[in-house]
Amino acid sequence: MPPFPRLRFAPSPTGSFHLGGLRTALFNHLLARKWGGKWLLRIEDTDQTRLVEGSVDEIRSGLEWAGLNYDEGPVVGGKYGPYFQSQRLDLYHSHTAELLKKDHAYRCFCNPAQLAEIRLRLVNNGSMAGYDRTCRTLEPEEVKHNLSLGKPHCIRLSTPDEPTPRFNDLVFGNPSPNPVPVDPIILKSDGYPTYHLANVVDDHAMEITHVLRGEEWLPSVPLHLTLYSAFGWEPPQFAHLPLLLNEDGSKMSKRTGVGAFVSEYREQGWEPETLLNWLVLAGWGGRRDPYGNQDLAKTPVYLSIDEDLIERFDLRNFTHRRSVLAPGLLAKLNRPHIHAKLSDPRERRKIVEKMLPIVKSHFPDSPNANYEFVEKALLALEHQLDKLGDFPSISGYLFQEPDYNDPAVVMAKKAVGSFDSTACLKRAQEELASLEDSQWTEPEIKRALDGIKQEVGGTKKLMSALRYALTGGKVCFSLQISAG
Numbered sequence: 001m002p003p004f005p006r007l008r009f010a011p012s013p014t015g016s017f018h019l020g021g022l023r024t025a026l027f028n029h030l031l032a033r034k035w036g037g038k039w040l041l042r043i044e045d046t047d048q049t050r051l052v053e054g055s056v057d058e059i060r061s062g063l064e065w066a067g068l069n070y071d072e073g074p075v076v077g078g079k080y081g082p083y084f085q086s087q088r089l090d091l092y093h094s095h096t097a098e099l100l101k102k103d104h105a106y107r108c109f110c111n112p113a114q115l116a117e118i119r120l121r122l123v124n125n126g127s128m129a130g131y132d133r134t135c136r137t138l139e140p141e142e143v144k145h146n147l148s149l150g151k152p153h154c155i156r157l158s159t160p161d162e163p164t165p166r167f168n169d170l171v172f173g174n175p176s177p178n179p180v181p182v183d184p185i186i187l188k189s190d191g192y193p194t195y196h197l198a199n200v201v202d203d204h205a206m207e208i209t210h211v212l213r214g215e216e217w218l219p220s221v222p223l224h225l226t227l228y229s230a231f232g233w234e235p236p237q238f239a240h241l242p243l244l245l246n247e248d249g250s251k252m253s254k255r256t257g258v259g260a261f262v263s264e265y266r267e268q269g270w271e272p273e274t275l276l277n278w279l280v281l282a283g284w285g286g287r288r289d290p291y292g293n294q295d296l297a298k299t300p301v302y303l304s305i306d307e308d309l310i311e312r313f314d315l316r317n318f319t320h321r322r323s324v325l326a327p328g329l330l331a332k333l334n335r336p337h338i339h340a341k342l343s344d345p346r347e348r349r350k351i352v353e354k355m356l357p358i359v360k361s362h363f364p365d366s367p368n369a370n371y372e373f374v375e376k377a378l379l380a381l382e383h384q385l386d387k388l389g390d391f392p393s394i395s396g397y398l399f400q401e402p403d404y405n406d407p408a409v410v411m412a413k414k415a416v417g418s419f420d421s422t423a424c425l426k427r428a429q430e431e432l433a434s435l436e437d438s439q440w441t442e443p444e445i446k447r448a449l450d451g452i453k454q455e456v457g458g459t460k461k462l463m464s465a466l467r468y469a470l471t472g473g474k475v476c477f478s479l480q481i482s483a484g
């Protein structure tokens with residue numbers, strides 16, 4: 001374990017925050033906690049053409065909702081905020097100046113037409129290099145002259161003609177390294193750094209010891225090592241995480257559609273802790289996942305984030321295989337978690353307090369939209385909830401009378417059966433009407449209904465007719481009456 005591990009989660013604000021990003025943030029959080037280190041949030045917003053408004057807020061609120069709190073950053077509104085690369089341009093400029101001074105970089109004045117011509121020539125000569133180093137050999141006088149004319153230019157790294165550097169990755173071992181590109185751009189003509197420069201400069205300046213990021217950056221490591229060496233800096237340790245894929249096998253990304261975004265899960269009312277448990281499950285080798293390879297579909301186990309998972313998380317057990325989240329498992333993990341929360345009075349209070357305004361907004365005129373009733377209703381209906389967000393849609397009949405003309409209610413009636421449910425209900429009504437006020441107790445109601453169940457066609461028919469009459473649907477909480 002390194003003495004003062006420092007990690008970072010570094011998303012780009014170019015679209016919606018997705019589960020692939022959240023999983024990477026979670027792993028940074030778990031490792032920082034496990035090793036007694038720190039992690040920070042760094043927004044990589046140097047590609048000004050791709051910025052999407054609102055993305056930073058989405059990342060911040062997504063992390064907060066998930067309970068992944070980073071340990072440092074500029075304080076905004078009493079809380080740590082992220083570092084923004086766009087606010088650190090001076091740092092990239094001064095470091096680029098240092099590389100220019102050391103002859104590890106040079107100014108390139110080639111315009112787009114010239115670059116296209118160079119590329120074509122290289123391709124025709126069977127070369128994959130993107131640039132032919134034309135400007136690397138410009139005389140200092142010519143550079144000065146171009147600068148005095150204000151000619152647009154970028155800055156390129158002078159890559160050495162040396163064998164590609166090899167490296168050790170904490171997940172991928174010793175991968176075959178991708179060749180370092182020929183003199184890549186590190187500072188663009190708009191004054192913004194490329195991802196590679198900003199990344200290396202910041203990881204060094206922020207004293208990052210472990211770079212944990214998605215596998216798509218594995219091919220860039222040799223270039224990053226070349227940059228570290230040009231600066232004369234020690235590189236951090238790298239750990240690349242196999243990608244999380246969509247069900248169709250594509251990379252989960254900001255351009256992915258439904259089912260990938262953190263905000264969807266939040267709005268649908270899933271428990272954040274369960275979502276993290278679901279995410280952490282993707283990517284382990286065989287028996288060595290933090291859950292001990294139990295069949296979670298049969299007996300879901302919930303591991304607490306800040307205790308169990310931190311203790312059991314181990315990068316060495318991670319595979320190189322990309323993974324897809326197991327469909328259906330989220331609901332299986334969430335149900336026992338809801339049950340556990342509702343069984344704990346403090347957690348239950350939090351849930352009811354959160355649910356009450358939602359219920360009030362759905363059923364503003366209902367006298368039942370109060371704390372005590374909502375609490376009882378949640379406890380009665382919890383076995384039907386995949387997620388708490390389902391509560392308003394399945395509990396409507398408790399807050400307002402069913403509308404029997406509603407097409408969905410009419411459909412439900414068809415499903416009650418072809419028998420004469422009206423006659424059945426009429427008998428039930430007669431029996432119940434004959435009860436004295438003092439007999440409106442569970443045993444007496446049961447007795448009354450038990451008495452007519454054979455006559456009306458059996459318990460199942462009686463119960464589904466009653467369920468329909470009471471709720472306008474097919475399912476509700478248990479209406480207990482002895483079977484047979």
Ligand SMILES: Nc1ncnc2c1ncn2[C@@H]1O[C@H](COP(=O)(O)OP(=O)(O)OP(=O)(O)O)[C@@H](O)[C@H]1O
Nearest residue numbers: 010011012014020021024213214243244252253254
């Ligand atoms: N599908 C994924 N699986 C695992 N990690 C991912 C995945 N997508 C992104 N990451 C990682 O999450 C972090 C933040 O990613 P970022 O915000 O740049 O998202 P992105 O989806 O890769 O971006 P883009 O959609 O612009 O390609 C990076 O370390 C990235 O490598």
